[in-house]
Every structure is written in C-alpha cells, then in structure tokens.
Amino acid sequence: MLEEPTPAGPTEQAIVVDAMGGDNGPAVVVAGAAAAAAALRTPVILAGRPAELHGLIAGQGDVAGLLRVAPAEDTIAMDEGALASWRRPRSSVAVACQLVRRGQAAAVVSAGSTGAVVATARLRLRSVPGLLRPALVVVLPTQPRPTFLLDAGAIADPKPEMLLQFAQLGVAYAQIAHNIPDPKVGLLTIGAEPGKGNKLARRAHELLAAPPPHNAPPIRFTGNVEGTDLLTSAADVIVTDGFTGNVALKTLEGAMSFAAGQLRDVLGGTRAARLGAVLQRRGLRELRGRLDAESYGGAALLGLEGTIVIAHGASSPRGITSACLLAADLVKGQITERIRERLGHGRGGHFLRRN
Amino acid sequence: MLEEPTPAGPTEQAIVVDAMGGDNGPAVVVAGAAAAAAALRTPVILAGRPAELHGLIAGQGDVAGLLRVAPAEDTIAMDEGALASWRRPRSSVAVACQLVRRGQAAAVVSAGSTGAVVATARLRLRSVPGLLRPALVVVLPTQPRPTFLLDAGAIADPKPEMLLQFAQLGVAYAQIAHNIPDPKVGLLTIGAEPGKGNKLARRAHELLAAPPPHNAPPIRFTGNVEGTDLLTSAADVIVTDGFTGNVALKTLEGAMSFAAGQLRDVLGGTRAARLGAVLQRRGLRELRGRLDAESYGGAALLGLEGTIVIAHGASSPRGITSACLLAADLVKGQITERIRERLGHGRGGHFLRRN
Numbered sequence: 001m002l003e004e005p006t007p008a009g010p011t012e013q014a015i016v017v018d019a020m021g022g023d024n025g026p027a028v029v030v031a032g033a034a035a036a037a038a039a040l041r042t043p044v045i046l047a048g049r050p051a052e053l054h055g056l057i058a059g060q061g062d063v064a065g066l067l068r069v070a071p072a073e074d075t076i077a078m079d080e081g082a083l084a085s086w087r088r089p090r091s092s093v094a095v096a097c098q099l100v101r102r103g104q105a106a107a108v109v110s111a112g113s114t115g116a117v118v119a120t121a122r123l124r125l126r127s128v129p130g131l132l133r134p135a136l137v138v139v140l141p142t143q144p145r146p147t148f149l150l151d152a153g154a155i156a157d158p159k160p161e162m163l164l165q166f167a168q169l170g171v172a173y174a175q176i177a178h179n180i181p182d183p184k185v186g187l188l189t190i191g192a193e194p195g196k197g198n199k200l201a202r203r204a205h206e207l208l209a210a211p212p213p214h215n216a217p218p219i220r221f222t223g224n225v226e227g228t229d230l231l232t233s234a235a236d237v238i239v240t241d242g243f244t245g246n247v248a249l250k251t252l253e254g255a256m257s258f259a260a261g262q263l264r265d266v267l268g269g270t271r272a273a274r275l276g277a278v279l280q281r282r283g284l285r286e287l288r289g290r291l292d293a294e295s296y297g298g299a300a301l302l303g304l305e306g307t308i309v310i311a312h313g314a315s316s317p318r319g320i321t322s323a324c325l326l327a328a329d330l331v332k333g334q335i336t337e338r339i340r341e342r343l344g345h346g347r348g349g350h351f352l353r354r355n
Numbered sequence: 356m357l358e359e360p361t362p363a364g365p366t367e368q369a370i371v372v373d374a375m376g377g378d379n380g381p382a383v384v385v386a387g388a389a390a391a392a393a394a395l396r397t398p399v400i401l402a403g404r405p406a407e408l409h410g411l412i413a414g415q416g417d418v419a420g421l422l423r424v425a426p427a428e429d430t431i432a433m434d435e436g437a438l439a440s441w442r443r444p445r446s447s448v449a450v451a452c453q454l455v456r457r458g459q460a461a462a463v464v465s466a467g468s469t470g471a472v473v474a475t476a477r478l479r480l481r482s483v484p485g486l487l488r489p490a491l492v493v494v495l496p497t498q499p500r501p502t503f504l505l506d507a508g509a510i511a512d513p514k515p516e517m518l519l520q521f522a523q524l525g526v527a528y529a530q531i532a533h534n535i536p537d538p539k540v541g542l543l544t545i546g547a548e549p550g551k552g553n554k555l556a557r558r559a560h561e562l563l564a565a566p567p568p569h570n571a572p573p574i575r576f577t578g579n580v581e582g583t584d585l586l587t588s589a590a591d592v593i594v595t596d597g598f599t600g601n602v603a604l605k606t607l608e609g610a611m612s613f614a615a616g617q618l619r620d621v622l623g624g625t626r627a628a629r630l631g632a633v634l635q636r637r638g639l640r641e642l643r644g645r646l647d648a649e650s651y652g653g654a655a656l657l658g659l660e661g662t663i664v665i666a667h668g669a670s671s672p673r674g675i676t677s678a679c680l681l682a683a684d685l686v687k688g689q690i691t692e693r694i695r696e697r698l699g700h701g702r703g704g705h706f707l708r709r710n
Contacts, residue, residue, distance in 0.1 A: 081548065115546065153545055156553040190508055190601040191470065193436065198511040198598040227605025231613040240602075243553040246545040247599050248606045250582025255610030258586040263618065272634040279631030284621060 002070050015327050016105040019048030020075040020092040021112030023313045030056040032320025037066040040328050045105055047072045047096040070095050076112055078313055082119035093117055097124035100306035107307035107327035111315045118154050118301055125304040128336060130345040133158060134303035135166045137173050138249055142233045148174050149238045152299060153246035160203035163239050167208060167219050168342035169302040170237035176333030177326060186225035186235030196224060200241060216344040298323040303339060307331055357425050370682050371460040374403030375430040375447040376467030378668045385411040387675025392421040395683050400460055402427045402451040425450050431467055433668055437474035448472055452479035455661035462662035462682035466670045473509050473656055480659040483691060485700040488513060489658035490521045492528050493604055497588045503529050504593045507654060508601035515558035518594050522563060522574050523697035524657040525592035531688030541580035541590030551579060555596060570699040653678040658694060662686055
C-alpha cells in the first residue's frame with residue numbers, strides 16, 4: 001500500500017498523517033509532519049495525493065528522507081460529516097486507517113472534520129475486545145495539570161455502562177499521555193449530590209461508585225462535578241455522554257473567544273488603554289494562547305485497535321507536530337494494551353482466561 | 356396571610372420577595388426590595404421571620420411604608436435541594452408561593468437555592484393549561500442584545516414535545532422582558548445539520564421545524580446552534596433540555612471566571628503590567644462586570660400560574676432590585692396570559708373553545 005519499500009525498523013510503530021485533512025491545505029500538514037519526523041527520528045507516512053505530496057516533501061530538506069507517501073486520490077472536505085466515511089473508501093483518512101488495520105502503522109493523525117474522522121476510524125478499525133463504544137477525549141487547559149474530558153462527541157446517546165468504560169479509557173489516557181499515576185475521575189452532571197442529574201447520569205453514578213466488573217482495575221471516583229468544575233482541576237478525568245461533552249467543549253471555546261474579544265476591545269479602546277497594553281505585552285501574549293481554542297490540543301479517539309489523534313482543523317504546522325508527538329507517546333505507552341487491561345480483557349485477564 | 360391589611364390597589368399585581376433566601380442574609384434582600392418598591396412606587400411584600408424583618412424595614416426610611424410582611428418562620432438553607440420543598444411547607448419561599456396561589460400577589464422573587472425554589476414553586480402553583488413542564492430561562496450577556504437560554508435546569512429528562520413548548524415560553528419571555536418582537540429560536544445541539552445530535556434533539560428539531568400544533572402561533576425557527584453560538588447572537592432564544600442547559604450555563608460561568616482569573620494574573624504579574632492596568636482602569640472594570648456570573652441576571656421559571664424570578668444566590672441589593680423590576684415587567688406584560696396564548700390555550704383559543 002505504501003509507494004516505497006519501508007526501511008528496516010518498527011513500521012508497526014509508525015505514524016500515518018492524513019496529509020489532505022484540515023483547513024490550511026497539505027503544505028501546512030507536511031511541514032508539521034516533517035518536524036515531527038525530525039523530532040522522533042522515525043519515518044512518518046503521509047496519506048494523500050502523491051503528485052502534490054512529492055513536491056512538498058522535496059521542500060523539507062534533510063527530513064525528506066524520513067517521509068513516505070501512501071497514495072490516496074480522494075479527500076473528505078471539512079464540511080462533510082460522518083456519511084463521507086461510507087461514500088469515500090479511498091479518502092486520505094480511510095487509507096491511513098487501512099495502514100493501521102494492516103499493521104503497517106500504529107497511529108493516524110488527522111486535522112480533518114472530527115465527525116468524518118471518527119466515523120471513518122470506527123468503520124475501518126476493530127474495537128478493543130469488550131469495548132461497547134469508543135470515545136473522544138479532549139484536553140482542557142487547567143492549571144497546574146490538564147483535565148481530560150470524554151466523551152467529547154463520538155457517541156451522542158450512550159448507555160450508562162459506556163460511561164463506565166469511558167472512565168477506564170480516560171484513566172489509561174491520563175496515565176500514558178500525561179504521567180498522572182492515579183487520576184481522579186468525576187462525572188459531569190447538574191448538582192453535587194449522587195441523586196442529581198438526568199437518568200443516564202444517575203445510573204452512571206451508581207456504576208462508577210460500585211466495584212469494577214471483570215478484572216478491570218478500580219477507578220478513583222470522586223463523584224459528581226458540574227460545568228463550573230471543567231477548568232478548576234476538581235477531577236483529572238471528567239466523563240459524560242458525547243452530546244453533553246460536545247456542547248460543554250464548544251461552550252468553553254465560545255466563552256474563551258468571547259472573553260478574548262472583550263479583552264481586545266478594552267485594550268484597544270482608548271489611547272491610555274493601548275499604552276497600558278504595551279506594558280503588558282508578554283503576559284497578554286500568554287493569555288491569548290490560553291484563551292485560544294487551539295491550545296486545547298488534539299483530541300484522541302480511544303478504544304479502537306490503533307491510535308487516532310484528531311488535530312484542530314485550523315492547525316498550524318506546530319499543531320500537527322504536537323498531534324504527531326502525542327500519537328507517538330500513546331503508541332510508545334501501549335495505550336491499546338492498557339485499555340484492554342482496563343476493560344478486563346488484557347493479557348492474562350478475563351477475556352483470555354475464558355478461552 | 357399578610358400581617359397588615361393590604362392598602363387599596365392592585366394587590367394581584369404585587370411582588371412578594373423571599374426575604375430569607377440567598378447567601379447574604381435578609382438585610383441585603385430587604386435593602387434590594389426597598390429600592391424596588393421605591394422605583395415601582397408600589398408595595399412589596401417580604402416573606403420571612405417578622406421579628407427580623409420589622410427591624411430591617413424600620414431602617415429603610417420613607418420606603419418602609421411600602422413594605423409588608425408575610426410571616427414565615429421556616430427557611431430553606433442554600434445547600435438544601437428540591438426535597439426541602441416537601442419538608443418545609445412553611446418556608447419563606449413556600450409562603451411566598453402561597454400568596455400568589457391565593458391571588459394576594461402576582462410574582463415571587465427569591466435568591467434561594469435554585470433547586471429548592473423550582474421544586475417549591477412547582478409544588479405550590481398550578482401550571483398554565485396545556486403546559487407539560489415549566490422551564491427555567493436565563494439571560495446570556497450577548498451584544499448588542501441578550502440571548503435567552505432555556506431550560507437551564509428545571510427538567511433534566513424532558514420529552515421532545517416539551518422542548519417545543521420551551522420555545523414558546525422563551526419567545527413570550529423575549530417579547531415581554533426585552534421587547535424583541537419576533538425572536539429567532541435555535542436548538543442547542545452538536546453539528547449544524549438537521550440530522551445532528553442525540554435522539555431528543557433530532558426529534559425536537561422535527562417538531563420545531565413543523566407548523567405549530569393547536570392555535571399556537573408560529574415560531575421563527577432558525578435551526579441548530581452549537582455551544583460556540585451561546586454568546587454570538589446566532590439566535591435570540593436557545594432551547595435545550597435542562598441537563599444540557601444547566602451544564603452549558605455552568606460551563607459558561609466557569610469559563611468566565613477562569614478568564615477573569617487569568618487576566619488578573621497577567622495584570623498583576625509585573626510592575627509594568629500593573630502600571631498598564633491603571634491606564635485601562637475604566638475598561639477593565641466594565642470587562643470584569645461582563646465576565647461576572649451575576650451579570651447573567653436573574654433566572655425566571657416560566658409556565659406556572661404566577662411569575663417566579665430567581666436571583667443569583669450571592670446577589671447584592673442591586674441584584675435583588677433588578678430581579679424585582681424584572682418580575683414587575685413580566686407581570687405588567689401579562690406573561691402568564693401570553694404563555695397561555697402561545698400554547699394554544701389563550702382566551703378564545705383552543706382550550707376555552709372546547710369548553
């Protein structure tokens with residue numbers, strides 16, 4: 001499936017980047033992937049139109065030798081949704097998933113439309129044994145350490161049992177991607193007491209508070225959290241259904257951009273205010289970064305046999321590079337094997353012993 | 356039920372304030388209610404412990420003559436939830452609702468716990484004919500005009516038909532409280548296309564897009580909106596279930612307080628930055644106001660036979676006064692009658708014609 005014979009080395013650890021995904025075109029994606037290949041000192045595969053990609057690769061200097069092409073003539077536009085995964089079996093993201101399915105790569109990175117990437121990955125890749133549904137995890141910029149929200153939009157109508165699994169996925173992710181040994185898990189709902197929330201949240205609370213099923217390791221459940229707790233480090237991992245999670249994430253993004261806009265008005269409002277802003281230059285630049293949606297980092301789709309990282313559609317080369325480095329961390333940390341264990345189906349666990 | 360005989364005048368238009376509700380004690384509530392009575396030039400009733408209230412009323416100068424007391428020996432603490440409405444039939448908010456039920460007042464204003472106020476009002480007051488469930492509406496500080504979000508937390512698991520009614524409640528509210536003649540209604544969901552969202556949102560979309568049932572007037576439905584649209588004036592009225600609405604509202608509050616905290620760090624970080632902040636004094640004060648949760652204003656519970664306005668628990672006297680003025684506007688605009696009409700049960704409408 002790859003154009004060139006892959007060099008000696010662990011291709012089952014390779015990252016394949018959807019070179020055609022994102023708002024900014026393949027040049028930005030290739031530049032970001034090249035920087036990742038240089039940092040990781042491993043080959044990175046680019047899925048997309050060879051004619052376009054070869055020209056872009058040639059412009060990457062020494063790193064060009066680390067970039068491979070997986071030909072994919074079709075692309076999914078940013079405004080296409082989940083249905084595109086069926087209509088476009090030869091899209092760049094579908095080809096990338098196929099490489100993972102065939103063991104020629106371990107992870108997919110895409111800045112394409114979240115709906116289309118999630119649907120394509122679910123269609124092309126197997127789930128981890130015992131998993132009911134995969135979940136999308138996003139990183140919220142809390143201090144001093146980040147908070148992980150899932151599901152951020154993969155499954156709009158999950159069952160309570162799925163939220164229990166989301167907690168296990170989130171714990172594995174927090175441990176591997178951010179070295180948090182024993183993450184606290186909270187349930188996003190309305191009101192702090194156990195009986196609060198809708199039916200789904202009330203039942204999920206019972207499951208999260210009970211001993212874990214099978215051989216799954218216990219969860220450090222800290223109870224209910226509210227929308228006000230998303231940015232306060234009340235929990236490391238916050239679980240919710242994909243509908244609520246997506247609304248909350250988009251609400252955060254909207255509020256941050258509202259706050260940034262209001263701040264811009266204040267700082268540019270009068271001559272004195274503009275002068276004041278000059279004095280605050282460095283701090284304001286940092287603040288703008290924190291209020292910027294892109295700083296939330298890539299999302300990851302967890303629970304499939306293969307790692308999927310979805311970069312922000314408007315990613316700069318740096319955003320693509322970060323997404324590749326995250327994917328490499330997840331592969332190195334054996335996220336899939338850890339998730340198997342956490343679902344009670346790891347080596348020596350429930351699933352294998354029954355066979 | 357009132358201590359003193361009410362003076363001549365439209366007592367069925369009077370406002371009764373839950374004097375014991377809120378984080379800051381009755382002194383703050385009485386001061387706010389007194390300012391409202393002065394502004395409205397009508398009597399305001401205070402429900403609460405007479406011994407405490409008489410002392411506070413005596414301190415209000417000329418306005419004291421406009422303040423009445425409805426004795427209520429019991430109170431609901433801020434950390435008590437919905438169950439308190441059953442346990443405390445003589446709480447200040449229950450007494451306030453009773454006055455409305457008996458026609459001795461038209462509106463209740465409380466800064467008590469939202470859960471307890473909503474539950475007490477639902478227990479003590481009738482619903483408007485044809486209404487399936489009441490909804491809590493909150494005002495979001497969009498520019499140039501506000502956006503109304505409902506349900507913000509009254510009903511965690513509504514049916515799709517209830518969301519259709521929430522749209523009618525929101526339209527009536529926007530027309531009366533903010534003079535928006537023909538408000539645009541959006542449905543909060545994930546993804547812009549009609550088929551996006553969870554089951555509830557997809558079915559609610561169909562109902563909102565269809566011609567209205569009974570004699571209900573048409574709704575100007577503009578389709579799906581996302582979390583990012585809550586502060587962009589994409590719609591005047593945004594409907595959702597109470598679970599999602601409450602999470603979104605709390606997320607907004609959390610994000611605003613996060614942004615305000617980050618801004619404080621930047622402005623106080625270095626001597627130069629502090630000097631810069633002095634130059635921006637006026638703009639920053641305004642910005643702080645806009646990022647402050649209290650600026651979202653009081654919430655109103657819509658759909659009951661009587662007007663209920665819930666002020667922020669941490670309300671200052673000014674917050675209580677604003678809530679009273681909002682209640683007076685809603686009473687004057689005949690919100691209950693308008694809601695009856697919008698549900699197809701107004702005078703001459705479906706309901707009465709069948710009788």
